[in-house]
Amino acid sequence: MEELTRILLQHPDVELSYSTSQSYIGKKYNEVYENFNKIFEQECVEENIEEIADKSDLIYFALPHGLVSNKLTSEILSKTKVIDIGADFRLKDKKTYEEWYETEHHGESLLKESVYGLCEWEKHKIKDASLVANPGCYATCSILSLAPLLKENVIDKDSIIIDAKSGVSGEGRTLNLSLHFTECNETIKAYKIASHRHTPEIEQELCAVSGKEINLTFTPHLVPMNRGILATIYAKISSDLNYEDIKNVYHKYYADKPFIRLMREEIYPETKWVKGSNYCDIGFKLDKRTNNLIIVGAIDNMIKGAAGQAVQNMNIMFGLDEKTGLNAIPVFPI
Amino acid sequence: MEELTRILLQHPDVELSYSTSQSYIGKKYNEVYENFNKIFEQECVEENIEEIADKSDLIYFALPHGLVSNKLTSEILSKTKVIDIGADFRLKDKKTYEEWYETEHHGESLLKESVYGLCEWEKHKIKDASLVANPGCYATCSILSLAPLLKENVIDKDSIIIDAKSGVSGEGRTLNLSLHFTECNETIKAYKIASHRHTPEIEQELCAVSGKEINLTFTPHLVPMNRGILATIYAKISSDLNYEDIKNVYHKYYADKPFIRLMREEIYPETKWVKGSNYCDIGFKLDKRTNNLIIVGAIDNMIKGAAGQAVQNMNIMFGLDEKTGLNAIPVFPI
Amino acid sequence: MEELTRILLQHPDVELSYSTSQSYIGKKYNEVYENFNKIFEQECVEENIEEIADKSDLIYFALPHGLVSNKLTSEILSKTKVIDIGADFRLKDKKTYEEWYETEHHGESLLKESVYGLCEWEKHKIKDASLVANPGCYATCSILSLAPLLKENVIDKDSIIIDAKSGVSGEGRTLNLSLHFTECNETIKAYKIASHRHTPEIEQELCAVSGKEINLTFTPHLVPMNRGILATIYAKISSDLNYEDIKNVYHKYYADKPFIRLMREEIYPETKWVKGSNYCDIGFKLDKRTNNLIIVGAIDNMIKGAAGQAVQNMNIMFGLDEKTGLNAIPVFPI
């Protein structure tokens, strides 16, 4: 939430009423995150969801899965809007959720109300939603890269492979030896191969977009860097399509989207070009030797992949310009 | 200048008229720095100093030493203000300049006019200046950490040792094997020991502040990170001074300075807490066993140590609020 | 060659006669690489291939492509053995070479004599070879991971996708802005998508092993770390195969190979576990939802991917135990 706090503090239409915490109750925000000295020195308070719902227009949750669905009620949602940055309301199908998250879902009734907050594709629904499920970081990058191609039927839906690479900030702050500097510095690894929980989320949304059932292979990797996600995506393509055809497909859906940048031919996204911003950069290459289309998508996992998109969702929910508070230019080198 | 461009584009009172370049003439800005796609796509043009002076209120120079003093004239300065991010006008003494930079200085007459742009200490002069010499990155961090102590006479002026550590972005973009990733990753080194060109700059300004001649030892180090400068500074102190005494000295000079943050007791600056911002964080510890005062200062070398301070100088020169365009909150982790 | 020098100096059966150089003639080795102080202080000399061939049993070349094929002759090969760490003799087909390397090949007659030095698969030929082409780093990792599966026909040969990630040391020491620390630190990118020169090398050797023509998609990525290659490889597999089947295929070919380590089930290679060693670690996972087999291979690109394999080739060529001088245990964390 620290990145969300940072963005919200610079948002012209937001006033931060409460910062709740489980670990830091009574501590000032800047004592937890020294970057906020002289900027935000509010005390972290215990969560009192009823009181907060009464006094706030919007609550952001960022909790381990299972917790939000347990405590959220229609009554709360009648008083305030909610954006859940966690995973509880991303999967519409209770069974799929329970299979991948290996726990029961206690908020089935709210599942129907909730909207998957991928702003570029679900804006019309987000507008009127009370409960928005902010997409996962890998999911955001993957769906944005693939959706136009599936919607326009230019790739073989059964051939999709997503090889994604993430910086370590995606892993959160829970104590974990495998996140120690010496464990993840100067090395790269694949993890949760073919079993990462963003897989059904990607499939669900690509299915929603294209109307077809999708099963794909998703492999996340941990890269020794703080931020950024790069998704290298492979799909079979009809041999008669060329660069311009694909480009036109992307333009059709993204030309008017402020946070999507299609790279010029032969230029591919790098995570450094989006760091600190809400952009998703997309590039692609046709491999004529194999009829594979290789798509590369890049986002800042903490911004477009989490806090930034959460603010974009808020803007849409409250009728603000989508870009408000999100105009930071990518910073390089940082 | 890329970082300056980024900040200026987000400055409410600035319009960027020209981006000149020696290497990229005719290229669009976003083709050189892909982070500027959809944001700033102006073409880089050849420098035509007369034309630019005619049409602009301010010119920023960021050139290797020797070049600005060669081309700058009083005539140009009569048409436009100038901030030189390079080193040509930092040292007031021509001889000192020529000794440390091993080259003749061709702009002696302008040297007298120029103002050393350390905003927290020279604001009154910067206000009316036509030519401001933007301080060096190490110099900014070192002077800000030391000046109050010398001004108030609490440290032995002959005992000062500055052990500074910088990220690699401080080295610029000139082709250089020693800046290759594999050369500077996973290692730390001291360089230009007791011979770095920021030494006389620090001494000059500390002398200006305190009225005493200063000779100090300065050792820069290269640290495997993109950004940030940490200066660990040592000076002998009278044994009867305590924490509160030192704290009061800093408060006296910095309580009203928006970009200086004094850390709480036992909390010390880390470069990560200032990254992406114009802050200079300062902390200190008394070593009662040796009567050394250890001061730690931290800045983002690209912002407070270069582009940010250059914008702060501009704000002051044009009567704007010093903080305009510089309100970015430090980003963590990035 | 610096890594090769390090390994050779610790090899019990090797005496280093000459270190030639184009850039450092007359300099001592330890003046170029300070890690060799007190260890190897021989002067770098100009290359005199005839003289060296007369006096040495083996010459290692590590030159940009085109140079070795230009100067190497049968006469030289009649006097000394040669291991070419560069690319000139890796591709057996002159036309394929010229297409991918965009330059003429001037050593066609020697192409036939040369042996592709992938020790685990070509040992019988390497034994008697005078000219060995040391495989490329990506190629080594990819072929070792795939060859048993293709030889045993368990994967669909037309479905292979290799998504490879490399540390920056693979890029060499030629001056290059894109290799500067600040350009490749804290970011990841794909490059030479579907056009990297190791592609035909991988295809050639997999064809040699399996007897079938192979066309595959290969995407290299640059990762902010010094060393290591991780190849994540995807291929379609018959739905009736299970974990044990695949494991048995690998065991059949690699159980007796000292430098191949098959990971335990659910454990996947990470580059940190092989750093500083000549090992290639291999793990795999079946994705039952898509019938993709995901294979992960990891090597130290500087050792098994270059200097280590070059020494392994030498050992085989001279009838030594393959492991001589290559028994270094992977170092962690380094």
Add this chain to the structure above:
Amino acid sequence: MEELTRILLQHPDVELSYSTSQSYIGKKYNEVYENFNKIFEQECVEENIEEIADKSDLIYFALPHGLVSNKLTSEILSKTKVIDIGADFRLKDKKTYEEWYETEHHGESLLKESVYGLCEWEKHKIKDASLVANPGCYATCSILSLAPLLKENVIDKDSIIIDAKSGVSGEGRTLNLSLHFTECNETIKAYKIASHRHTPEIEQELCAVSGKEINLTFTPHLVPMNRGILATIYAKISSDLNYEDIKNVYHKYYADKPFIRLMREEIYPETKWVKGSNYCDIGFKLDKRTNNLIIVGAIDNMIKGAAGQAVQNMNIMFGLDEKTGLNAIPVFPI
């Protein structure tokens, strides 16, 4: 101990009888550290100090302070030699220990027997010792850099400032948020300023060498890299000394020391030049403007600063060549 295991496994005269563990009892060594696959697959056992003492010639301890002094007895030492890599027997003065470690010392009788294992200075005592206290990493680098100068009286003993920088591996593997990748990557900080426990250790040994009481200022820093310590040391020097004088002092003590390398004039140590080796590199510069001598020392904190020196101590204790098993050449870039 993992690094010690690696070195001992490559030592020609050592057989590893037991690997004890508190956290991993019953696990195979290679399941804890996957780099040991196929190399060392012994099971980790519970510590049974009596049994181990009976069957082993040497026990290495690497435990948090307080634990070894609690369990070690003269009886055990009558059966086996001991090298304590921890801190319990480094400080000869019980009171100093208790002050800096804030805990009682329960092994006072053994304190007198124990020898401080800085091989280059205490070899004559180590030879006959049963209990050797392996020096701390910062202490090793600092003492080696300073001892000759103090012994020869060329620096002012009251002016010493040690500004040390360490990679993160020095912090061990105990779960700790501040050691998470995102917390210590891309930042530098000072910590335990003027209060680090290696301070009295450095002072004690410099006193032992020079016969004078020493009080110095020591500031450690955490650098975003896995390995390496760089100590930048400042001391006042008489103005009539020159480069050659200092060089001669170092030569007098270190010319015959296999693991000390004095750099050439104007060349300074970098941690990358010693990584993976037992070397300590030393360079220095006279600052004629301030009469400060700046000494730079570098070691691999895991080797000369811990496991390597522990093996060097063992070699000396058992009458082996000091260098046995420690001939690894520094690896670059790694």
